[in-house]
Amino acid sequence: MSFQIHSIRKLPFFFFFFTSRSSPKVSSRISPSSSAFFSTSIVGAEDPILVRDYIHSALYDPNYGYFSKRSGSVGMLETSIKFNKLEGRRAYLRHLDKIYKQSDISWFTPVELFKPWYAHGIAEAIMRTANLSVPLKIYEIGGGSGSCAKNIMDYIMLNAPSRVYNSMTYISVEISSSLAKKQLETVGEVRSHLSKYRVECRDAADRSGWGDADLQPCWVIMLEVLDNLPHDLVYSENQVSPWQEVWLQKQRDSSNISEIYKPLQDQLIKSCIDIIDLEKDHTTGGSRGITAARNIWSKAFPKPRRSWLPTGCMQLLEVLHGALPKMSLIASDFSYLPDVRIPGERAPLVSTKKDGSSTDYNSYLDAKGDADIFFPTDFWLLERMDHYCSGWKPDVKDQASKKGKKRRTITLGTDQFMEEFGLPTKTRTKDGYNPLLDDFTNTKFYISVPTHNTK
């Protein structure tokens, strides 16, 4: 029997088919009353808000946000999985099912499921690429349970010259106070790490938290962070009408929230639209005759369009390039998500776990602190945004040219990355099945390093 596991964060859902689980544990920590309060308080009646502000509150509101309150929003395995002791795929899936049943966790991320090997691969990529004659400085944004930080520091302690470990710093920038606390506990399991490690509990996309620009080389790691960054939504009535920003407003005399549409005015949204070249479909190209035909067609058969824009990622990249101009970046995330019900290009999954089973919502407006909202990453767009935020403005006619580029970039499948930098034998079962290489076909790594170009 062949299973296609699209996304590890959807695994619990998959397991219900696999094991016909009957009475699973209750995992929802948000009571109905608290989420009801939350839903009416984030969108005021008089003041509409952008979709990205709604998503930011739904995920990160200090009191009601999904990542702030739920201890189970990022899972942590008590012990590493011994892949070499498992027979094959069936045994691996059974083992995972047992772990999910035992825990109160919505999902485990790859850095957790494949610990310490996943983070060791990242540490090896850093060690092979970094200039180790200057002190190594690593920032991790959204470090979750702290496993990545601990495993990377363990690897450097055991594999790098001792002066590299002794002079290194590892700074975690974490928006959730409960996860920041957990990270410090995890890393603190190895006492010698503590003098080199600190957690700053803040929003990494807020420039003021970074202070003056740091001109020294450093590394920035982001694992499954891009997918949880706020996005905006633009809407167009039909195939030819202009894109409009989506804002949210509470309906009069009710707690329901509805969308309203405004002409483009937000700078982040406009920049994203320029970078994607979203307007090109109907504003350029074609003769007058074609344009007229398009107009008639769109009136006769109007097809509303919705497009999700990674404005949170754009803002974070702008801030990072401003604060850490010599950073090297390693980010991994979903390139594709299955079974998305929300309409629009690059639309998110909105998923909650109740009574042990995962449920996907049909509307992003139903996410009120009790659901994860996660987006696929368009790695082509990520690369363009990275170049744009680094200050590279390509000649419009010559987009492919490398001239003047400030970054050297590469996107690799997780299997390619781990085959190059990891130890794939450690995540292989007895019959040769390797979940890290075989099942993560919808996740990729993005690596971006500075060039010597300063103009």
Ligand SMILES: C[S@@+](CC[C@H](N)C(=O)[O-])C[C@H]1O[C@@H](n2cnc3c(N)ncnc32)[C@H](O)[C@@H]1O
């Ligand atoms: C899905 S979890 C991934 C955790 C971990 N990297 C892993 O792979 O297991 C997303 C993490 O990013 C954090 N996060 C999201 N937005 C952030 C921001 N703007 N600044 C700092 N941390 C953020 C969340 O609190 C959480 O720790």
